[in-house]
Amino acid sequence: MPLPVLNPEPAGKTILIWGGSSSCGASAIQLAKAAGYTVITTASTQNHDFVKNIGATHAFDHKSPTVIQDILAILQTDDVIFDCIALANTQQACAEIAHNIGARKFATVLPPAPNKYNVEPVMVNGLDVGLVDLDIGDAVCRKYVPEALAKGKYLAKPEPEVLEGGLGRVQDGINLLRNGVSAKKVVIEITRQT
Numbered sequence: 201m202p203l204p205v206l207n208p209e210p211a212g213k214t215i216l217i218w219g220g221s222s223s224c225g226a227s228a229i230q231l232a233k234a235a236g237y238t239v240i241t242t243a244s245t246q247n248h249d250f251v252k253n254i255g256a257t258h259a260f261d262h263k264s265p266t267v268i269q270d271i272l273a274i275l276q277t278d279d280v281i282f283d284c285i286a287l288a289n290t291q292q293a294c295a296e297i298a299h300n301i302g303a304r305k306f307a308t309v310l311p312p313a314p315n316k317y318n319v320e321p322v323m324v325n326g327l328d329v330g331l332v333d334l335d336i337g338d339a340v341c342r343k344y345v346p347e348a349l350a351k352g353k354y355l356a357k358p359e360p361e362v363l364e365g366g367l368g369r370v371q372d373g374i375n376l377l378r379n380g381v382s383a384k385k386v387v388i389e390i391t392r393q394t
Contacts, residue, residue: 214275215280216279219285221382225284226251243259362389
């Protein structure tokens with residue numbers, strides 16, 4: 201995948217980002233767009249405007265019974281799949297899509313779950329970019345992101361849901377996540393600096 205730039209040339213490829221309204225998904229949408237990819241994503245219908253505003257060209261309801269068929273109508277053989285949710289059911293969906301476009305692998309953010317499609321889920325770790333792949337980390341994190349943020353081409357999304365009150369609010373944060381907080385980044389304020 202090409203590195204992100206402020207004024208990308210079209211790469212001629214599409215990427216499916218499963219879970220575009222998640223923190224990881226929102227970042228992936230913006231970085232893929234800046235690499236010249238056409239971005240399609242899944243999100244709850246109430247988040248379709250959000251994911252389109254940050255760069256997705258198509259948004260599909262992940263709960264739709266036809267979501268896989270709808271996505272397959274757009275993806276082609278050399279396109280890329282990235283599962284930003286990485287639950288067993290989302291990995292199954294991504295494996296099925298990969299299988300149907302002839303791909304042998306797809307990227308996921310958590311340890312791979314087995315699938316019946318003979319498709320290999322490959323776990324990607326954001327820490328690798330900064331600690332292992334130093335050239336990529338430098339190009340993305342130290343060069344592109346600060347400049348793109350300053351020019352409004354990369355947005356710090358999704359918005360934070362800040363829970364004040366320190367560590368005593370950790371369980372509240374976990375409960376929010378369990379209840380399916382959507383298009384928000386749960387942040388627990390440990391101390392307030394004055």
